[in-house]
Amino acid sequence: MKYTYIPRGVCSRQINLEINDGIIESCEFIGGCSGNTQGICALVKGMDAEEAVKRLKGIDCRGRGTSCPDQLSYAIEEALELE
Numbered sequence: 001m002k003y004t005y006i007p008r009g010v011c012s013r014q015i016n017l018e019i020n021d022g023i024i025e026s027c028e029f030i031g032g033c034s035g036n037t038q039g040i041c042a043l044v045k046g047m048d049a050e051e052a053v054k055r056l057k058g059i060d061c062r063g064r065g066t067s068c069p070d071q072l073s074y075a076i077e078e079a080l081e082l083e
Contacts, residue, residue, distance in 0.1 A: 001083050005075030009066045012037060015075045019083060022049050024076070032068050040069055049076050 005015040012032030018025040024044045029037035044052045053073045061067035 001079065003075065003079035003082065005071070005078060007068070007071035007075070009064050010061065010068050010071050012068050012071070015072055017075055017079050019049050019076070019079050022080070022083070023047070024049050024052060027072070029068060029072075037068055040072060044072070049080055053077055 001019055003017045003019065005017065006013070007015055010032065012029045014030035016026075016028040016030070018027075024047050027041035027044055029041065040056075044056075053076050056069040056076075057073040059067045059069040061070075
């Protein structure tokens with residue numbers, strides 16, 4: 001299932017995900033720090049979605065109370081609710 005999420009409180013403008021049977025098949029950030037967001041996506045590709053949420057949730061960027069990895073955890077959770 002493909003899912004699009006609009007992050008809040010970070011530089012990236014959109015997160016595109018594909019999750020099938022609880023496994024993250026693909027991940028793409030639009031905007032944000034290109035190297036960092038590409039790295040995050042490379043790391044979570046093929047990962048169990050619930051495990052990715054556990055690892056990413058709560059990561060903070062410069063005292064914002066959130067980060068691109070944290071926002072990805074919210075995107076994954078929402079996608080899993082629809083799966």
